Amino acid sequence: IDIVVELVDARVPLSSKNPDIDELARNKYRLIVLNKADMADAKTTAAWQSYFEAKGFFVAKVNSQKGAGMKEVKSLIEKVCQEKKARDKKRGILNRPLRAMVVGIPNVGKSTFINSFAGKACAKTGNKPGVTKGKQWIKLNKNVELLDTPGILWPKFEDQAVGQKLAISGSIKDDILNITELAMKLADYMKKNYPGTMASRYGIEESDDSVKVLADIAIAKCCLMKGGEPNIDKAASMLIDDFRSLRLGKVTLEQPPQSEEE
């Protein structure tokens, strides 16, 4: 492999990134694809793009479902191809195509990306291991070949917040996590980073107490229990569902760190 095309979820670019790939792909060309950019906050996606570019990666923003951004990916790969060609030429190697491989965590959109990028239904979507039979090289043009099978990286839960963000965004199953706890985190984050959004959607006040926020959403949306008490759990599911369906707008769940320590 000459170039590793690493897909991350634009809503959680760091949490959906497996840091081990930096070791595995050492000395390779690297392209980070901020996928699902259609679901993320465009301003923050641009900030993430600069963040990764400053670290020396090629970066593209993409919506694999619609094919948006594929031209940019193609032109970045073309650029790498030219660089590699010049390097090969110096070493006396001629006409070796650039070999690319897509990697990323489950559900980040690897199959959708490959289908869209290669322009035909050559990789099955879905994250069931084993859906693809043998590995094959897809010839994109005379200079570039793409492995039809993506490499699956597992998310790395270095701290609890990573798992929580992946669960909120729907990248990992949430049935092992407490939805109400996730919704409280989301309410806190929304209040700080997208103030006024929940207020205008639900007609509530954005209190500092996230349990109160959920209770107010429950009351506003008539999610009440038999005795008339607000049904916090139901409001929690509604908030998470509204987030995933973009009813809270395009929201990114993490901001680029300001310093390395952060």
Ligand code: GDP
């Ligand atoms: P994989 O497990 O990494 O191969 O992920 P898939 O290609 O199966 O995609 C997982 C889900 O994300 C599917 O429901 C896709 O339709 C969806 N998806 C993939 N890329 C995008 C994208 O750019 N935008 C949006 N909105 N959805 C996407």
